[in-house]
Amino acid sequence: xxxxxxxxxxxxxxxxxxxxxxxxxxxxxxxxxxxxxxxxxxxxxxxxxxxxxxxxxxxxxxxxxxxxxxxxxxxxxxxxxxxxxxxxxxxxxxxxxxxxxxxxxxxxxxxxxxxxxxxxxxxxxxxxxxxxxxxxxxxxxxxxxxxxxxxxxxxxxxxxxxxxxxxxxxxxxxxxxxxxxxxxxxxxxxxxxxxxxxxxxxxxxxxxxxxxxxxxxxxxxxxxxxxxxxxxxxxxxxxxxxxxxxxxxxxxxxxxxxxxxxxxxxxxxxxxxxxxxxxxxxxxxxxxxxxxxxxxxxxxxxxxxxxxxxxxxxxxxxxxxxxxxxxxxxxxxxxxxxxxxxxxxxxxxxxxxxxxxxxxxxxxxxxxxxxxxxxxxxxxxxxxxxxxxxxxxxxxxxxxxxxxxxxxxxxxxxxxxxxxxxxxxxxxxxxxxxxxxxxxxxxxxxxxxxxxxxxxxxxxxxxxxxxxxxxxxxxxxxxxxxxxxxxxxxxxxxxxxxxxxxxxxxxxxxxxxxxxxxxxxxxxxxxxxxxxxxxxxxxxxxxxxxxxxxxxxxxxxxxxxxxx
Amino acid sequence: xxxxxxxxxxxxxxxxxxxxxxxxxxxxxxxxxxxxxxxxxxxxxxxxxxxxxxxxxxxxxxxxxxxxxxxxxxxxxxxxxxxxxxxxxxxxxxxxxxxxxxxxxxxxxxxxxxxxxxxxxxxxxxxxxxxxxxxxxxxxxxxxxxxxxxxxxxxxxxxxxxxxxxxxxxxxxxxxxxxxxxxxxxxxxxxxxxxxxxxxxxxxxxxxxxxxxxxxxxxxxxxxxxxxxxxxxxxxxxxxxxxxxxxxxxxxxxxxxxxxxxxxxxxxxxxxxxxxxxxxxxxxxxxxxxxxxxxxxxxxxxxxxxxxxxxxxxxxxxxxxxxxxxxxxxxxxxxxxxxxxxxxxxxxxxxxxxxxxxxxxxxxxxxxxxxxxxxxxxxxxxxxxxxxx
Numbered sequence: 001x002x003x004x005x006x007x008x009x010x011x012x013x014x015x016x017x018x019x020x021x022x023x024x025x026x027x028x029x030x031x032x033x034x035x036x037x038x039x040x041x042x043x044x045x046x047x048x049x050x051x052x053x054x055x056x057x058x059x060x061x062x063x064x065x066x067x068x069x070x071x072x073x074x075x076x077x078x079x080x081x082x083x084x085x086x087x088x089x090x091x092x093x094x095x096x097x098x099x100x101x102x103x104x105x106x107x108x109x110x111x112x113x114x115x116x117x118x119x120x121x122x123x124x125x126x127x128x129x130x131x132x133x134x135x136x137x138x139x140x141x142x143x144x145x146x147x148x149x150x151x152x153x154x155x156x157x158x159x160x161x162x163x164x165x166x167x168x169x170x171x172x173x174x175x176x177x178x179x180x181x182x183x184x185x186x187x188x189x190x191x192x193x194x195x196x197x198x199x200x201x202x203x204x205x206x207x208x209x210x211x212x213x214x215x216x217x218x219x220x221x222x223x224x225x226x227x228x229x230x231x232x233x234x235x236x237x238x239x240x241x242x243x244x245x246x247x248x249x250x251x252x253x254x255x256x257x258x259x260x261x262x263x264x265x266x267x268x269x270x271x272x273x274x275x276x277x278x279x280x281x282x283x284x285x286x287x288x289x290x291x292x293x294x295x296x297x298x299x300x301x302x303x304x305x306x307x308x309x310x311x312x313x314x315x316x317x318x319x320x321x322x323x324x325x326x327x328x329x330x331x332x333x334x335x336x337x338x339x340x341x342x343x344x345x346x347x348x349x350x351x352x353x354x355x356x357x358x359x360x361x362x363x364x365x366x367x368x369x370x371x372x373x374x375x376x377x378x379x380x381x382x383x384x385x386x387x388x389x390x391x392x393x394x395x396x397x398x399x400x401x402x403x404x405x406x407x408x409x410x411x412x413x414x415x416x417x418x419x420x421x422x423x424x425x426x427x428x429x430x431x432x433x434x435x436x437x438x439x440x441x442x443x444x445x446x447x448x449x450x451x452x453x454x455x456x457x458x459x460x461x462x463x464x465x466x467x468x469x470x471x472x473x474x475x476x477x478x479x480x481x482x483x484x485x486x487x488x489x490x491x492x493x494x495x496x497x498x499x500x501x502x503x504x505x506x507x508x509x510x511x512x513x514x515x516x517x518x519x520x521x522x523x524x525x526x527x528x529x530x531x532x533x534x535x536x537x538x539x540x541x542x543x544x545x546x547x548x549x550x551x552x553x554x555x556x557x558x559x560x561x562x563x564x
Numbered sequence: 565x566x567x568x569x570x571x572x573x574x575x576x577x578x579x580x581x582x583x584x585x586x587x588x589x590x591x592x593x594x595x596x597x598x599x600x601x602x603x604x605x606x607x608x609x610x611x612x613x614x615x616x617x618x619x620x621x622x623x624x625x626x627x628x629x630x631x632x633x634x635x636x637x638x639x640x641x642x643x644x645x646x647x648x649x650x651x652x653x654x655x656x657x658x659x660x661x662x663x664x665x666x667x668x669x670x671x672x673x674x675x676x677x678x679x680x681x682x683x684x685x686x687x688x689x690x691x692x693x694x695x696x697x698x699x700x701x702x703x704x705x706x707x708x709x710x711x712x713x714x715x716x717x718x719x720x721x722x723x724x725x726x727x728x729x730x731x732x733x734x735x736x737x738x739x740x741x742x743x744x745x746x747x748x749x750x751x752x753x754x755x756x757x758x759x760x761x762x763x764x765x766x767x768x769x770x771x772x773x774x775x776x777x778x779x780x781x782x783x784x785x786x787x788x789x790x791x792x793x794x795x796x797x798x799x800x801x802x803x804x805x806x807x808x809x810x811x812x813x814x815x816x817x818x819x820x821x822x823x824x825x826x827x828x829x830x831x832x833x834x835x836x837x838x839x840x841x842x843x844x845x846x847x848x849x850x851x852x853x854x855x856x857x858x859x860x861x862x863x864x865x866x867x868x869x870x871x872x873x874x875x876x877x878x879x880x881x882x883x884x885x886x887x888x889x890x891x892x893x894x895x896x897x898x899x900x901x902x903x904x905x906x907x908x909x910x911x912x913x914x915x916x917x918x919x920x921x922x923x924x925x926x927x928x929x930x931x932x933x934x935x936x937x938x939x940x941x942x943x944x945x946x947x948x949x950x951x952x953x
Contacts, residue, residue: 026630031595032696034681056804105683107693264813285799285811287726292795292813299675318679318697326646326677326697385871385887386743463768466744467888479891482743482768563891564743 025202028250030321033203035251036106037315038099040113040141041279042307044120044149044418047135047355049088049336050308050433053378053422061284061311062333062343063089090309090334093355096139096348098312098332103140108200111140112207113168114279115147115257118158120308120418122368122432123358128153129161131358137167138351143196143207145255146172146188147279148215152437155228159187169196171209171255173236175228188228195240197247203319206244208237208273210256210266212280233258234270241272250322253277260285260304267291267300274324275301275317282307286331288315301327310334368429373542379421379554381414381434382468386562387480391417391434392472394554395534398541399441399506400474405530407443409475409492410506411454412534413516414468426542435535442512445526448499453520455480455487461517467564470516474506474559482564508534591637595628596680596696601664606702614673614706614730616721618651623698624664625656625680635661640684647725648672648703655684671721674728675700705730708750711800711807712758717842717912718805727800727809736793737822739848740909740922743888745769745808746787747846747909748796749825756828756948760846762808762911763796771816790821805912806845824848827907827945832878834948841910841917849919850907850945851877858900867896872918875906883918884908886930890921893930904928907945 054063103109117132118124124132129150136144150158155177162170170192178189195208213230241252254273256263259280267276271293284306290299301324305313316328337344362368383389392414400410419434446454455478458471463482479488490497507521509529514522521527548554601622606612612619627635639658644650651668667678677697684691707730711720729736735751745764753759763769771787798812827850834840835851854875866872871887873895884906886895907926908919924930 023630026594027632031628031632032598033595034693034695036693060801105691105693107695260811268813283811286724287799289798289811289813290726290728292797316695318677318695325700326679328644328646328679384869463743465767466765467768561891562743562888564888 028202032325033250033319034107035200035203035205035317035319036102036109037253037275037277037303037317038102038106038109038111039277039303039305039313039315040095040099040111040309040311041257041277041305042114042116042147042282043092043132043136043309044116044307045118045124045132045436046090046121046309047092047123047131048121048359049091049094049334050121050429051087051422052089053420058310061286061306061331063310063335088336091347092135092139092309093347093351094334094345095309095312096135096351097345098334099140100348101345102312102314102332108203108205110142110198110200110205110207110253112253112255112277113141113144114255114277114305115145115211116149116279116307117144117147119149119152120433120436122362122366122429122436124152125432125436125438126362126365127358128157130165131355133161133165134354135351137165138354139348141168142198143169143171143209143255145209145257145279146170146175146192146211147257148212151228155188159191162191169193169207171196171207172211172228173208173240174213174231174233175211176231177228194236195244197244197249204248204250206241206247206249206252208240208244208252208254210237210254210258210262212257212259213262214259214280233262233266237266237270238272245322251275251317251319251324256280260302263302263304264289264291267302268294271296271298271300273300274319275303275315275327277303277305277315279304279307284311284313284331287329288327290327303329305331366428368427368432370428371425372428372431372539373426373545374547375421375423375426376547376549378423379548381417381420383556383560383562385556386462386466386468386564387558387560388469388472388556389414390549390554390556391421392469393474393557393559394541394548395435395538396472396474397553398537399508399534402441402532402537402540404532405441405443405506407475407504407506409451409473409503411458411471411473411476411511412508413511413518414470414472415516416508416510416534417472426548428539431535431539431542435538437510437535439508439510439534441506441530441532441534441537442509443504443506443528443530444512444521444524445502446505446520446524448497448501448503450520450524451476451492451497451503451505452487452490452499454518455490456485457518457520459487460485462562463564467562469560469562472560477559479561479563482562591629591635593627593635593637593639593682593692593694594630595632596641596682596694597626597628598678598680598696598698599624599626600699600701604701606704608675608700608702611674611702611704614704614710615670616710618668618670619672621667621669621678621698621701622664623667623678625658625662625696627658627661627682637661637689639682639689640686641680642683643667644679644681645669645672646677646679646697647674647722648676650678656680671706671725672701672703673705673722674703676703677701707734707753707759708736708748708761709753709758712761712842712845715839717838717845718914719802720800720807722800723802723807725800726797728797729809731793731796735822736796737824738787738789738791738793739824741769741787741789742920743768747848748793749847751822751825755825755946756844756847758843758845760844762806762846762909763798763812763814764801764803764808764810765812766810787816788821790824792817792819792822805914828948829945830877830882830948832880835877835880835882835917838915840948841912844910844948845912847910848907848922849910849948850905851875851882851919852905853877853902854882854906855902856895856898856900860896860899862894862896872916875903875919883916884921884927885911885918886921886927890924890927890930893924893927 173194263278288303467482478490511518681695740747749760798809908921
């Protein structure tokens with residue numbers, strides 16, 4: 001073939017080349033246009049690679065068992081050789097490499113994040129989001145939706161971190177931040193946009209952000225922890241999509257943190273989006289769902305690409321005359337494999353450099369690698385039969401028995417424990433990963449009737465979640481009947497629950513103030529926040545036991561019998 | 565080599581952003597144009613049958629430049645199909661910018677399109693990553709049996725794909741409810757012939773009702789036994805070798821619930837044959853005159869970890885899992901006993917067949933256990949039909 005001259009095309013208004021060398025965008029009418037969306041979600045501060053024990057579902061998604069011929073690397077991987085493992089997994093430096101590689105393998109491409117980059121590892125506890133903002137920017141994220149955990153240090157912290165370190169578009173069309181009549185009005189109003197429009201060689205992609213609604217403590221309560229006034233997702237998507245189409249959008253993407261059920265409901269009821277990229281529930285759905293709109297029959301893909309920096313999702317779309325014709329999807333797991341393995345992904349140097357300073361700081365401030373105990377087998381946060389769990393029992397016991405608390409009973413929400421503790425040495429880092437929230441122990445007095453109401457609520461909430469116990473207890477045994485949605489046969493420290501008696505409860509400050517819908521705790525007027533960190537209490541308990549599980553400690557005991 | 569390589573990484577942002585540049589060769593592929601060289605038999609109104617056999621389609625593809633003018637270059641493209649499975653070819657060579665030939669695929673359903681991509685490394689040019697698709701090839705949605713019947717009890721025909729199942733002109737009904745999903749059976753197929761599967765909802769399953777042609781969400785309403793599905797789709801998985809639809813999207817008709825199918829009585833020849841049992845997967849089955857081995861105790865690891873306990877049917881080992889649905893009845897207390905019957909939904913875990921009793925009435929004698937609940941009885945059991953030839 002003969003060589004032909006190269007022409008440079010400027011994509012927007014501030015081109016880097018002289019006007020004379022620009023060429024007009026191609027004639028897109030009637031043509032198939034290939035668009036690639038690289039998708040990540042719910043990074044949850046897992047910027048550094050980490051170990052975990054892959055589940056059956058993880059195995060199916062590419063976290064395959066060890067090759068017995070592959071020797072264990074000298075990387076401190078406690079699971080290598082012991083279990084199904086190609087850890088340590090994930091990490092934003094390897095995700096950045098994947099993103100750059102896949103960008104280079106695409107025609108028109110955006111990198112989109114479905115939110116919750118904050119909270120979940122000690123780097124957030126220590127630096128409040130700076131590391132996440134810098135790393136996501138360096139990794140090349142084009143736009144991110146505001147997730148509910150972005151507010152974990154308050155709305156002002158999010159604004160400060162984003163202004164100082166964020167280099168991507170921050171979106172949420174269904175949040176109002178700037179109603180001056182409301183006490184929580186704040187400076188996010190100037191930073192968070194409802195949508196963004198990107199142009200790629202003549203093709204325009206509109207991206208609408210949708211923040212989470214289900215995690216608001218109450219959308220009408222002034223103690224609303226997210227400092228926002230939420231709007232109806234369907235209405236704002238219809239409005240923003242129309243605005244974007246007016247501006248020439250050929251494709252409308254909803255970047256959502258609603259959760260899967262919210263995304264499906266949106267696609268079913270509102271035909272304005274062409275595709276929804278979602279997060280919040282930490283699901284990796286391969287391949288994506290396709291939801292049929294109830295009225296028009298439009299087929300709208302709903303994409304969820306996992307969490308905790310374990311995956312990068314690649315969505316390939318073919319669009320013709322603003323109609324999405326077909327979708328293809330690839331989910332890349334972030335593994336530790338030899339360099340000659342086709343799945344190998346190395347660290348991105350620029351992101352590694354960003355992380356280095358934070359790693360040094362953590363090493364200096366907190367001895368994350370300090371071994372505080374030993375787990376003879378994995379300490380699970382969920383019970384095998386849906387009831388009480390090893391880690392749940394251990395945590396609730398530690399809360400109840402700690403000096404200065406010493407209540408009759410304890411209850412904590414299962415979702416406050418975010419990860420298992422793997423077999424092997426237990427480090428400070430592992431405890432931070434399992435218990436990332438800076439929650440404290442709150443005590444209060446409840447009547448026996450209120451304890452029954454509390455446990456009935458646990459049964460109701462658990463019944464909505466596959467009859468998996470949504471709370472863990474100490475000093476209490478009961479049958480959680482998910483069919484009747486009530487707690488049966490409640491026993492407190494060996495005696496049947498007395499409705500007229502008074503019991504002192506230890507719980508965490510999040511649910512004590514009504515988080516996750518625990519209204520019976522929220523309305524209690526005897527609450528005392530002890531200020532005692534639950535994570536510190538658990539660390540002390542592990543140090544005291546040294547090896548877990550032991551009889552009566554970190555074992556499933558049938559405290560909660562799940563029946564359905 | 566004069567290829568300019570892939571596009572740069574920075575997206576141009578219209579709203580207050582900056583632009584980047586693209587390098588373009590005059591003979592760089594900007595578009596591919598895919599057309600069907602022969603009309604396809606299926607249409608949206610009258611789709612071609614869902615087929616496990618190969619289907620052939622004559623296709624033409626043409627490379628175009630930025631002005632949508634034909635290009636006369638040589639290039640290798642890759643092919644695929646979504647949904648479905650592409651048999652051949654997996655790559656084609658454009659000569660003078662065009663290729664025409666036969667593409668063979670199977671397992672297409674709904675609007676199925678053939679993808680062409682310029683993504684192959686070649687001597688003399690770099691891929692442009694341009695892609696295009698054919699017009700829709702309309703295939704019928706698969707029935708439950710067409711998904712389940714593959715000849716391999718640990719796989720199904722759409723495993724790993726997003727599946728839309730045929731319900732509109734079928735009688736797909738809910739036969740049982742669980743804590744995290746429900747079981748469905750297509751009553752238009754012969755009983756016990758691959759016509760049942762599990763729908764995994766993760767949360768407590770709730771109903772979405774269809775009304776006057778539109779779907780109305782009925783949040784919080786429990787699904788009723790016998791309800792008829794008007795739509796069912798989701799991720800098709802083999803979870804521990806049992807077919808399930810995960811992350812489902814489903815709706816129900818407003819018709820009166822259907823009568824539930826009878827439990828199918830297992831004989832030992834069926835119970836000892838994985839392929840025969842696969843036909844019954846997710847159906848309600850009944851094992852009569854079974855023995856809980858005297859060697860079983862609550863220390864059994866499978867019981868400790870998963871709540872599974874063994875039963876013997878004429879020398880065939882089966883299992884049951886009852887802790888969540890039959891409270892107060894402890895199998896270890898009955899080791900060595902003969903049960904006149906035990907019935908449940910049939911599930912496979914890698915060649916291990918497990919009956920999931922729905923409530924205490926599914927285990928002989930368990931209804932009288934403390935804390936037992938009762939539920940409406942189903943129709944009388946019937947023997948397992950012989951497989952179709």
